[in-house]
Amino acid sequence: MKLKINNVNKIFNNDNKHHHVLKDISMDIEKGQFVSILGPSGCGKTTLLTIVAGFQSCDSGEIIVNSKMVSKPGPDRAFVFQNYALFPWMNVGDNIRYPMKQQKIPKGQREKRLNELLEMAQLTGKDKLYPHQISGGMKQRCAVVRALACSPEVLLMDEPLGAIDFQMRQNLQEELENLWLKDKTTVLMVTHDVDEAVYLSDRVIVMGTDKGKILEDMYIDIDRPRNRDSKSYLEYKMKLTDVLKKCNNK
Ligand SMILES: Nc1ncnc2c1ncn2[C@@H]1O[C@H](COP(=O)(O)OP(=O)(O)OP(=O)(O)O)[C@@H](O)[C@H]1O
Numbered sequence: 001m002k003l004k005i006n007n008v009n010k011i012f013n014n015d016n017k018h019h020h021v022l023k024d025i026s027m028d029i030e031k032g033q034f035v036s037i038l039g040p041s042g043c044g045k046t047t048l049l050t051i052v053a054g055f056q057s058c059d060s061g062e063i064i065v066n067s068k069m070v071s072k073p074g075p076d077r078a079f080v081f082q083n084y085a086l087f088p089w090m091n092v093g094d095n096i097r098y099p100m101k102q103q104k105i106p107k108g109q110r111e112k113r114l115n116e117l118l119e120m121a122q123l124t125g126k127d128k129l130y131p132h133q134i135s136g137g138m139k140q141r142c143a144v145v146r147a148l149a150c151s152p153e154v155l156l157m158d159e160p161l162g163a164i165d166f167q168m169r170q171n172l173q174e175e176l177e178n179l180w181l182k183d184k185t186t187v188l189m190v191t192h193d194v195d196e197a198v199y200l201s202d203r204v205i206v207m208g209t210d211k212g213k214i215l216e217d218m219y220i221d222i223d224r225p226r227n228r229d230s231k232s233y234l235e236y237k238m239k240l241t242d243v244l245k246k247c248n249n250k
């Protein structure tokens, strides 16, 4: 098992009130699996992802990566934020070099990896451009390959396409899939979008508003690249939409 989330509990204390956001949340994610988490706003998706990343701690429970318990951020887990969080003062090349410098990867190796990553993201020759000089799609590819730079065990993404309009979003989902197919990193991605979850995931987990309770854990058994109009694709979408409707009506 690549990533194990074991009985995680998280309670926030606001104004002397306890808010039990995650109760006994567990999931096991296999190596190379692309897993999405769907769920209504406020159900604790980002909280869970940031606990896995080690940005905040849980009150009880464990996060295990490759059989080792983790509690702080580390290069084994990379994170892609909703707004990409590229450094605006660094060009594309330096953005991608940054985590490798942090990890003190020797210059020769770093430059070789940079070239591989630029090629992977179809950004070859664009390394001198700054984030404001590139398109949304290029920014997204840059953010994903930056996250992959140090070959993390697990790639965590919190609504990586959340800020993107519908048409562009479908193209970017295809690009994200292609990047993932080249690398087959284990992925845990949060999304609001049922179509995105079905298009990209091997497995979709639905969390509900009752302390993040897992309402559904569905394997998407369709060959890639997926045809969004196929019967089985639409059936998966319908099933997941039904689960989400039920948790919104509660
Ligand atoms: N640092 C914090 N302090 C107090 N409460 C918090 C904190 N972070 C999150 N919460 C609360 O925990 C709950 C879950 O928040 P979280 O951001 O994980 O939801 P989410 O599922 O990611 O929602 P969305 O889909 O809107 O991004 C919310 O009620 C939120 O107000």
Ligand SMILES: [Mg+2]
Pocket: 045, 046, 047
């Ligand atoms: Mg969130």
